[in-house]
Amino acid sequence: MSKNREIGDIFDTMADILDLLEDNPFRIRAYRNAARNIRELTVNIEDIVNRDELTKIPGIGKDLGDKISEFIQTGKINDYDKLKKKVPEGLVELLGIQGLGPKTLSKLNKELGIKNLDDLERALEGKKILTIHGMGEKKVEDIKRGIELLKHSGERMPLGIALPLAEEIIFEISKIPGTEGTIAAGSLRRMRETVGDIDILTMAKNGEEIIKAFTNLSPVKEVLAAGDTKGSVILENGTQIDLRVVEQESYGAALLYFTGSKAHNIKLRTIALEKGLKINEYGAFRDKEKIAGKKEEEIYKTLELPWIPPEIREDKGEIEAALDSRLPNLIELEDIRGDLHMHSKWSDGKVTIEEMAQKAKGLGYEYIAMTDHSPSSRIARGLSVERLYEKKKEVEELNKKIKGIKIFMGSEVDIKSDGSLDYPDEVLKDLDIVIASVHSGFKMDRESMTRRIVKALQNPFVHALVHPTGRLIGEREAFEVDMDEVIKTAKSLGKALEVNSYYLRLDLNDINVRKVTQVGVKLVISTDAHLPDQLGMMRLGVSTARRGWAEKKDVVNAMDLKGLSKWLKEVRKE
DNA sequence: GCCGTTTTCGGCCCGACTGTTTTCAGTCG
Numbered sequence: 001m002s003k004n005r006e007i008g009d010i011f012d013t014m015a016d017i018l019d020l021l022e023d024n025p026f027r028i029r030a031y032r033n034a035a036r037n038i039r040e041l042t043v044n045i046e047d048i049v050n051r052d053e054l055t056k057i058p059g060i061g062k063d064l065g066d067k068i069s070e071f072i073q074t075g076k077i078n079d080y081d082k083l084k085k086k087v088p089e090g091l092v093e094l095l096g097i098q099g100l101g102p103k104t105l106s107k108l109n110k111e112l113g114i115k116n117l118d119d120l121e122r123a124l125e126g127k128k129i130l131t132i133h134g135m136g137e138k139k140v141e142d143i144k145r146g147i148e149l150l151k152h153s154g155e156r157m158p159l160g161i162a163l164p165l166a167e168e169i170i171f172e173i174s175k176i177p178g179t180e181g182t183i184a185a186g187s188l189r190r191m192r193e194t195v196g197d198i199d200i201l202t203m204a205k206n207g208e209e210i211i212k213a214f215t216n217l218s219p220v221k222e223v224l225a226a227g228d229t230k231g232s233v234i235l236e237n238g239t240q241i242d243l244r245v246v247e248q249e250s251y252g253a254a255l256l257y258f259t260g261s262k263a264h265n266i267k268l269r270t271i272a273l274e275k276g277l278k279i280n281e282y283g284a285f286r287d288k289e290k291i292a293g294k295k296e297e298e299i300y301k302t303l304e305l306p307w308i309p310p311e312i313r314e315d316k317g318e319i320e321a322a323l324d325s326r327l328p329n330l331i332e333l334e335d336i337r338g339d340l341h342m343h344s345k346w347s348d349g350k351v352t353i354e355e356m357a358q359k360a361k362g363l364g365y366e367y368i369a370m371t372d373h374s375p376s377s378r379i380a381r382g383l384s385v386e387r388l389y390e391k392k393k394e395v396e397e398l399n400k401k402i403k404g405i406k407i408f409m410g411s412e413v414d415i416k417s418d419g420s421l422d423y424p425d426e427v428l429k430d431l432d433i434v435i436a437s438v439h440s441g442f443k444m445d446r447e448s449m450t451r452r453i454v455k456a457l458q459n460p461f462v463h464a465l466v467h468p469t470g471r472l473i474g475e476r477e478a479f480e481v482d483m484d485e486v487i488k489t490a491k492s493l494g495k496a497l498e499v500n501s502y503y504l505r506l507d508l509n510d511i512n513v514r515k516v517t518q519v520g521v522k523l524v525i526s527t528d529a530h531l532p533d534q535l536g537m538m539r540l541g542v543s544t545a546r547r548g549w550a551e552k553k554d555v556v557n558a559m560d561l562k563g564l565s566k567w568l569k570e571v572r573k574e
Numbered sequence: 575g576c577c578g579t580t581t582t583c584g585g586c587c588c589g590a591c592t593g594t595t596t597t598c599a600g601t602c603g
Contacts, residue, residue, distance in 0.1 A: 030575035101601050269587045
């Protein structure tokens with residue numbers, strides 16, 4: 001685990017403990033804010049400590065800066081250890097129970113001696129808990145439900161699962177009479193790689209009726225809340241859906257507000273206050289007068305800001321960039337001219353090259369690269385040199401047969417543990433495109449892995465490094481590698497790094513993409529499709545790239561056929 | 575605990591929903 005993440009987690013836990021101790025809420029927020037900023041940093045916190053620039057990080061002042069230095073130097077934070085002794089260990093994790101907050105928990109601890117989940121569950125079965133001020137039958141049921149939810153809900157859902165699910169629900173809600181402009185908000189609209197619950201916004205006058213109809217939709221298992229502007233339900237599969245109903249006059253303000261991120265909104269509201277305005281989910285107000293609300297653009301305009309794309313609303317410099325008129329011109333799905341990473345029946349894909357090509361052509365692509373696996377990937381039926389040349393012949397024939405799309409003959413070549421590639425150079429040179437990746441030996445130490453990957457990139461025939469960190473969302477951590485070194489190598493050789501669009505990969509992730517685009521290294525956004533339909537995952541990769549501020553000029557497969565062909569050759573000349 | 579063209583103290587985003595309240599606290603996003 002990176003130090004950034006470790007420190008982020010510690011600060012968050014410290015915030016939780018301070019919450020239970022009913023400390024100053026603004027101090028607690030400072031810890032949470034710092035945690036988030038450190039976790040999402042694009043550089044290693046150690047480097048910042050070495051440069052003595054900690055207080056340049058937003059939300060880090062002298063005190064938190066000292067704590068970070070202490071952790072980097074000694075591996076621990078004294079104040080954290082002291083704080084941990086003040087509350088029972090099991091109490092902090094109970095904060096994860098929906099409906100049970102720090103105030104109630106602290107009371108339960110003081111008055112009933114509840115220290116952990118076991119204690120809590122036992123108390124909920126008894127009568128004594130009802131004697132506590134503010135506790136009633138319903139509250140008890142609420143907490144029980146919260147515990148069940150925590151036990152079963154588990155992890156955040158990958159974007160690739162949440163997105164189609166949300167689209168189905170939106171379709172259902174759109175059918176409720178009186179609704180208009182139904183749209184996903186929240187982290188889904190920002191296209192975060194995982195989504196906690198699904199937020200949906202709709203425009204209607206008769207809020208109460210809409211919410212009632214919503215809570216009666218067929219996949220709804222449980223209703224958590226149902227007012228006249230807000231409803232929350234749990235679906236059969238355990239997903240929570242929140243629906244908000246607003247009137248047309250407030251649609252833009254509500255969309256802005258419910259899209260978040262929270263940090264982005266807080267900064268916007270702070271700027272509003274400086275201008276003597278107030279922003280809430282109903283609009284922008286000067287004194288009591290509403291001056292904007294129908295559209296997001298209007299709200300931004302009252303702050304003298306251009307509209308900011310949802311994917312970058314994370315308070316990571318986008319508001320400052322907007323103020324300076326230097327917002328990035330983000331890559332769009334429509335900019336993508338081809339897909340350079342996919343598999344066919346020749347290795348572990350499910351259909352023929354021709355079927356993949358036809359599907360790609362249907363998507364309007366100008367080109368694809370067929371990149372089946374190399375021999376070391378036995379499980380994926382990697383091609384022997386002999387079969388590779390047979391496949392090359394098929395590609396040549398298909399290029400004559402199918403008009404309107406160019407098929408590049410390629411390979412996804414394994415990077416062996418010593419950094420050498422799985423085909424000899426005299427074979428690689430016969431391929432139009434070579435993408436290299438790690439498929440084994442994930443547990444290597446950081447230095448060896450970095451050396452391994454850098455060496456592979458240095459092979460003159462390699463065009464791109466694909467799924468560069470090997471992570472699988474919710475299943476496998478990224479392997480240890482010095483990404484800065486990899487980026488530096490790619491930069492010096494003019495090679496590309498992939499944003500793999502497969503929904504469990506999204507690798508590079510948004511944070512790494514941002515690093516890459518900051519130094520001007522090329523990206524290739526591809527799907528790694530094993531089925532024709534998986535070519536559609538491109539939108540996930542493009543969104544990830546957008547979250548990393550990638551522009552069209554950063555992406556090699558946003559070039560037309562001519563431009564890309566030229567790039568493929570140029571890489572090998574350097 | 576952080577932050578600053580109303581700077582080194584006094585602020586710190588804002589509203590909905592719920593349950594237990596008789597005017598509001600707690601939780602959530």
